[in-house]
Amino acid sequence: MTLFSLFIYVGIAAMLLTFLIARAYKKSISIPDSFLQNFAGCLFIFSGFVKAVDPLGTAYKMEQYFTAFEDTCKGSFLKFLAPVFPWFSQHAISFSVFMIVLEIVLGIMLIIGYQKRLGSWLFFAIMVFFTVLTGFTYLTGYVPTDANFFEFSKWTEYNKNQMRVTDCGCFGDFIKLEPKISFFKDLILMIPALWFIFRWKHCHEIFSPVIRTGITFVSTLALCLFCFSNFVWNEPIIDFRPFKNGVNIKTTLAAEQKAMADVEILAYKIRNKIDKHELEVPAKDFLDSFKNNPNFKASWETLDQIKSEPKIPRTKISDFEILYLDGNPATESFLDETKYNLVIISPKVKYTSVSIKEERLDSIFRMDTILIKMKKKDSIRIERVFAGTEAKTIKRNKYEWNEDYLKILKTSILPLLDSVKDLAMSSAIFGALTEEGIADLKQAAGIDFPCYEADDLLLKTIMRSNPGLLLIQNGQIIQKWHYKQLPDPTELKNKYLNGHGTKIY
Incomplete structure (x- = not known):
């Protein structure tokens, strides 16, 4: 409209x-x-x-x-x-x-x-x-x-x-x-x-x-x-966002990327370096002048490109990108997963942290060369030999996680995921957290499945609940739940996992 x-x-x-x-x-x-x-x-x-x-x-x-x-x-x-x-x-x-x-x-x-x-x-x-x-x-x-x-x-x-x-x-x-x-x-x-x-x-x-x-x-x-x-007790009753139920992120992302790649440059906006006069030149004329006129490049500077509109409008789906905790891209493997995947989406986790110093003993080894006498020919072997310990001071962050947030994970979401672990895999995507922070949160909450990181604005667009639960398969969003509106295990199995998800052992 x-x-x-x-x-x-x-x-x-x-x-x-x-x-x-x-x-x-x-x-x-x-x-x-x-x-x-x-x-x-x-x-x-x-x-x-x-x-x-x-x-x-x-x-x-x-x-x-x-x-x-x-x-x-x-x-x-x-x-x-x-x-x-x-x-x-x-x-x-x-x-x-x-x-x-x-x-x-x-x-x-x-x-x-x-x-x-x-x-x-x-x-x-x-x-x-x-x-x-x-x-x-x-x-x-x-x-x-x-x-x-x-x-x-x-x-x-x-x-x-x-x-x-x-x-x-x-x-x-x-x-x-x-x-x-x-x-x-x-x-x-x-x-x-x-x-x-x-x-x-x-x-x-x-x-x-x-x-x-x-x-x-x-x-x-x-x-x-x-x-x-529409935010305290549930996800929005009507979803106008691009990440609504039924949308296939993988195919939509590919279509939007192709549409952007097919965009044509129609003209160039250029400015004279001397008198600052600005012109809008058709792309063909610009390229011809750039190629055949030696003085053109010296006299004019490019300000902008005038492009055609993409056939498919760009949405927030084009920004969909998740990363492994080491910073490597995980988007493709995440969207290609054919098993049911129950994903905890958490744009922002409330916590406090302080930097602390810890004394740790670091083992010291030395490399020794050992001469081995043989009848025919002597040989040399290099061995790593323990030489003692050394005290080292390291810095790390000590995290205090929001108790209400941990309670939601421990008493509501994680037990539900555990009840259907034979039918659906589990994962979590966190925003605005470092690798160290996510590792500490996993330990504090008892999370034992893969975790990823993503831009918090992207996650806020996908899910309003914090945390929320997303069911996705092969890139398609099947359902989203506010943490206060989670289904019971029977409903989840029969209605959404169809009672016959791919068993995972």
Whole structure:
């Protein structure tokens, strides 16, 4: 779905609501005001809902914004604000739920006409907030990575690779909008925001004041519970992410890689080294000039390549990469595994660590040459002989793992994996942990199967639960479980392992 088609559907819904309200209340409403109320309300309800099914996704997006704002403030006249953003990052999920519930409830308030003046100002405030976010996202495309946002003299031509946040997250993972489109979308929505400020008295009201209050109160409570259910107690009820159940990571990854390899260079953007004049030259002309004109290379520098769009859009699956603990690639062997594989996914493990020094005795050996007398010919043998011990001081990290996390592994996940070990193999993928840390965690939790490491952002995209359980076979995702919604062994065997998995001994 595109933004244009979404606006069409929202517009149709708004017209239908306006027609019904006009029929019910005869001539007591203003059609233009009522239509804008319903349009803005429906859009906010839909936009909030697709984020409410995955509040953690919005929280992760807000963390990216807070980090970008912190970096921007540190290098500018706003540096006194920089310490605020790490605190916001720590409470990103609370901020996410608050904004999602506010957005949907505000949409409901607009449609029913509850607290018209308050609703108008809230709509204006939230649109200013969204416009700042999307505007910052878009405008950082003009800011070189080594420059601060407020160093306007260093701004260059727009380059999407320079953006501090790649997309706004306005519609969660349902629709990924280009930052420019998202920014101008919010500028357009500022029109009804300003309209409501001056025309709030002309907005319609439906139902009685008591019913409007009840609808708003009940909606707020229900939406809070709905948001919590999609990350505290379960995985998102609707999965808009690329790693949804049924997706084959192996085939999708191969298709996306092929599509990227088939991308053609259409033109080159070049700049004259002397007068700084920039041109966009077709690829054929550029290559001909580069080959046949000796002065071309000396006079012009290449700024960018203009490429065709890949036939298959690139998703986060293209970033799928897991590593063995020694750093070697493990992606291919992991995806090629034909047995059922129950995988613990853990983007981030809570722990504390301190560096300690330990005294250890190190054995010392010397090499001795022994002459062996023989009747015909003497021979020489070199032997390794123990020569004593030497005290050595070594540094290592001492880890204290989160007790709740270990309890989840020891009492819920690992016993389940052990109960089906004859039907499915087990493994684990951890993010943001070193080889030393994973080895220590394996010992602390009693994990005796292969473990891998991966980027924590990738794992957050695959699984919202931390830890969570993934069932995969031959690269295809069969099912994902929140650690609070794990199946019992019988259900796992009969429903997901089909009762006849490849036996492993």
